[in-house]
Amino acid sequence: MKFFTLILFLITSIYANTNKDFTIYKKEGNEKSHTLLVIGGIHGDEPGGYFAPAFLEKYYKIKKGSLWIAPSVNIDSMIANQRGIYKDMNRKFSNIDKSDPDYKNVQKIKEIILDKKVDLVLNLHDGHGFYRQTYENAIFNPRAWGQATIIDQEKIHSLDKFGNLDEIASMVRDNLNKNMLFKDYHSFGVKNTETQYKDEQQQLSLTFFAVTNDKPAFAIETSKNISDLTEKVVYQLKSIEEFMKIMDIEFERDFDINSYEDVKKLVFDFGTVSINNNIKLDLSDIRKVLRFVPMQKDNNDFTFNHTLANMKYVNGSYQIYVGNILVTTLFPQYFDIKNSTETIKIEVDNNKAIDTTFGNIVEVTDSFKILKSDFRVNVIGFSKTGVDSEDGILLKKSDMVDSFSIDNNKQYYRVEFYKDNNFYGMITIKFKK
Secondary structure, eight states, X not given: OHHXXXXXXXXXXXXXXXXXXXXXXXXXXXXXXXXXEEXXXXXXXXXXXXXXXXXXHHHEEEEEEEEEEESOXXXXXXXXXXXXXXXXXXXXXXXXXXXSTTHHHHHHHHHHHTOTTOOEEEEEEEESSEEOSSOOSSSEETTOOSSEEEESSSOOTTOSXXXXXXXXXXXXXXXXXXXXXXXXXXXXXXXXXXXXXXXXTGGGSHHHHHHTTTOOEEEEEEETTOOOHHHHHHHHHHHHHHHHHHTTOEXXXXXXXTOHHHHHHHHTOOOEEEEXXXXXXXXXXXXXXXXXXXXXXXXXXXXXXXXXEEEEEETTEEEEEETTEEXXXXXXXXXXXXXXXXXXXXXXXXXXXXXXXTTOEEEESSEEEEOOOSSEEEETTOOOTTOSSOOSOOEEGGGSOGGGOSBTTSOEEEEEEEETTEEEEEEEEEEOO
C-alpha cells in the first residue's frame, strides 16, 4: 500500500505543474485532397502566430482537402505574454524530460505531426526585424527572422510530395510580394537555416523534428517590428492561403482579406463568456474592470466562444484573456446560486412581451420593462428610492447611469434576478445605437 501511495505521489508531482492542454480543430472538405497542419502560439509573446490560426478556425470553410488547426499550443505562456514561462517550448522536440511542464503538449504535438494523414506542417511565429539576404542595418539583415518563410533545408530528398521546401517557400514568397503588402519594406524572404549543419538550436525545434521524420515543415515569421496586429494576421493568413493553393486545398472565407477594416473588426471581436450558464458578457468592448459580479465561492464555470479566450484566477479576481490581451478583470460578489430554466418576460420597445431565459443578451432600441415575477429584480445602473424590486418599470437608455454599463460604449447593462437571497441569473440588455 505504501509503494502504491509513493507511485501515485510521484505521478501527481510530475503533472502538478503542467501547461494547459490545447485543442486541435479539424476542418474537412467534401472532396478529398491533402491535409495541412497549422500550429500556432508555440511562443506566447508572438500574437500574429496565434490570432491568425484562430481566424482559420472561426472564419474559414474547407471545400476540398483538410485543414487541421492548433491555434495555441502554449497557453500558459500566451496568457503571460512571454516566450516560454517553462523555457522555450520550441527547443524541446529533440528531447524532453517527463517532469517538464511542457511534456504532455510537446508529445501531443509530435503525435499530430506524425499522423499519416498530415502532408505538410506550418509553425507560426513573429520574429524580430526584417529578413534580408544582405546586411542593410540592425533591423534589415540576414540574422533577422521577421517577414520570412523559414526552411531547415533545401529539400527532403526521400519525398516526392512537397519535399522541395525551397521551391515551395519561394513560390509563397513571390506571390506574397505581388501587391499584397501594406508597406513596401514588409516584403517577405526565404530563410534557409541549414539546420543540420549550421544551427544546433534549430535542431531542437518543431520544424526540424518534422523534416527529420519526412514531414515537410515551414515556419511563417511575421515581424515583431510591425506593431499592428491586424497587419500581421493578414500576412499570416495570406501565407497560409498560398500553401493551401499549392496543396490543392480549396477554401472559402466570409470576410474580405484585402479590407484592413474588415479584418481588424474581426481580430478584436472577442466573442462572449458565459459564467455558470446564467450570465453572458460580450467581451469585445467590455470595461477593464467589472465589480460585484454574482458568482459562487468556487467551481465557477467559464465558457468562451473564442478559441484564444481563457480565465485566470488571481488574488480573488477572475482575469479574462483573449490571446495575450487582458480583456477584463471580474471581481465577484459571492452568492448561493440556484439553477433555473424559468422564462423571464420582457416588454421591449413598448411591444408585446418576449420570453427569454437567464444568460441571454436582449437587444432594445428604445425601452424595456421586466414584467412581474417571483424574482427580485436589480437593474444595475438604475435606482429609485423606496423600490426594492425594479420590475414593472419602463426604462429607457436615459434612465441608466452610464458608469454602470458593462461596456465602454455604454450600450450593455446588467439585469440580475434573486429569490430568497439566492442568485438565479442575469439578462444583459443591449441598447442599439
